[in-house]
Amino acid sequence: MIYEWFQNITFIWPENFIFMATIPLLVWQYLQKDKTGRGVIMASSVNYKVPPTFKTRFRHLPFILRLLVIALLITALARPQHQQQMTRSEGEGIDIMLAMDVSGSMLTQDVKPRRFTVAKEVAVDFVKKRPTDRIGLVIFSGEAFTKVPLTFDKSTLLQQLEDLKVMDGGYIEPGTLIGEGLATAVNRIRKGNSKTKVIILLTDGKEDAPPTRIIDPQMALEIAKANGVRVYCIGLGVSEFTEEQMASGVRNFLDEDLLKKIAGETGGRYYHAVDKNSLQSIYSQIDKLEKTKVEIVHYKQVEEMFLPLVLAALALLFLEIVLRYTVFKGFP
Template sequence: MFDFSNITFENPQWFWLFLLLPLLLVWYFFKRKKQSPEVSISSLKGFKIKQGILPKLKPLLFVVRLIALSFLIVAMARPQTVDVSTKTNKTQGIDIVMAIDVSASMLAKDLEPNRLEALKEVASEFIKDRPNDRFGLVLFAGESYTKTPITSDKSIILNALNDVEFNNIMESGTAIGMGLATSVNRLKDSKAKSKVIILLTDGVNNAGTIDPQIAMDLAMEYDIKSYTIGLGTNGVALSPVAITPSGNFRYGRIQVEIDEELLKQIASRTGGKYFRATDKNKLEAIYEEINKLEKTEIEEFKYYNYQEKYKPLAILAGLLLLIEITLRYTIFRSFV
């Protein structure tokens, strides 16, 4: 009659009535002989007894009644199907600028295969995990520039990140202040609910025309939160020390120097957090933590469309009872 898959019951407590059906069967078994009128006579001699089929079919009336009661109980439990439609309302997401140090020291091999490549791999996964946010990319060494403005197109930002490499055309050094200031400039006009900078460096501020303190003040003025990451092992690392005549880097073991105090100050004053990544696993854990700290709120609305299925059952139960009563007072009347 209809598909029972995906059926729910509004009033399942009525199913307890099914416990009465076995009791009715027992009652009928013991009382069935008293259902028909009896006549006492001294002898059956002279009567021709012919057993008809109707008396044998008489118990079917009770079976029909039980089936009707079963349908009625199921109808009282109110079977219904539910169609659920979902509408997702995305709130205004987060605008994130990733400010990445691309100085020569980022080619150090204390992270596999080097710091820059390890960062690109981890940052790519971070971007993919945040489909509702917009991203921008700022690169800095001795100076800074915008590689990619804020965009919601993940393919653009991922391709730009994949293309990031050391560029010896840029002025040497590490301009943390300029990297931060350029990132602030990318975000200052954003209408996003939250604005975030993730600044990563492996050095100290030793270049640039903008003091980090000024860049911090700008970030605070525009309510931009900054997460800072110091990248590099503790102690020494195999890093580029010179360029050979063939244009390749010559590596040597040099002391890792990170201005952690400055990075902590930037994070603290802007409401962010400072992290130190001494290997790739820690770098992955840092991005996972930032991912948890900066949540984009999504509202999900569910609409329920209920379709009642009890009516066919109730009608069928009524028809069966009508048939049972009709048969009882017509065809089976002389036997009841």
């Protein structure tokens, strides 16, 4: 921390450091004077030795203090400043709601390693690239609910994405409710203040509704259009399967006609992803289409540092004068 603080110190007039050359001259002059001006006491015995005192041990202290005073004043003349570079992003972000299919078919391994794993990883990368936007997460299977409402808190959203699991039975109804997933996402995003509202809906199947369904895809589409929400639909899964995949029960139930209709009538686009690279490319295209206009403002915070140096020099000078005329006072 101290090292980083010193890294931000700059000198406005560094040419004044040339006066530091006087310090070696003062040291040389002092040593010469000390040799010629030292007192001598004649003793009759060569074994006689005067015990050292505080005054003799630290007799150079006033001169050292004087050098420190000179060094501090020269440094102050160089006008040191502590500068802190800062940036601030300005601009209006957009509201984005991710609507992700978490049905059991998302565990299919035609998209390596699994459809669901790839969908999560690419979504995480997309969120990290949108620092100024509010983003939320809706998941759907045989039911649909909000996992993360629209938020600027990217750390929470990323954690929820990474912890996301396929809802294959258990406490949630099996199935694929594309309509209710879309309607839930629209209901969340329509309350935002942003002028631009976008939903990215990802699924690998078609509408597979349990008897408890309330909203069908057509009704969800009308709700999205009424609220001015643009929907980008992504179908995930390979189009053609190998004999081995067919034998293991892998099927493609993707309803591309429905996804194209939703995207087309809301002003979005439909994409088909067959592997991780193609899904990354799709998210990259959406990222470019829905780019946020952000103005980056750079500014400096400057703090003058010469005053503390001057005060420290005056304190040391006062201490040097006191010591020179009290403890280290010499005889005339």
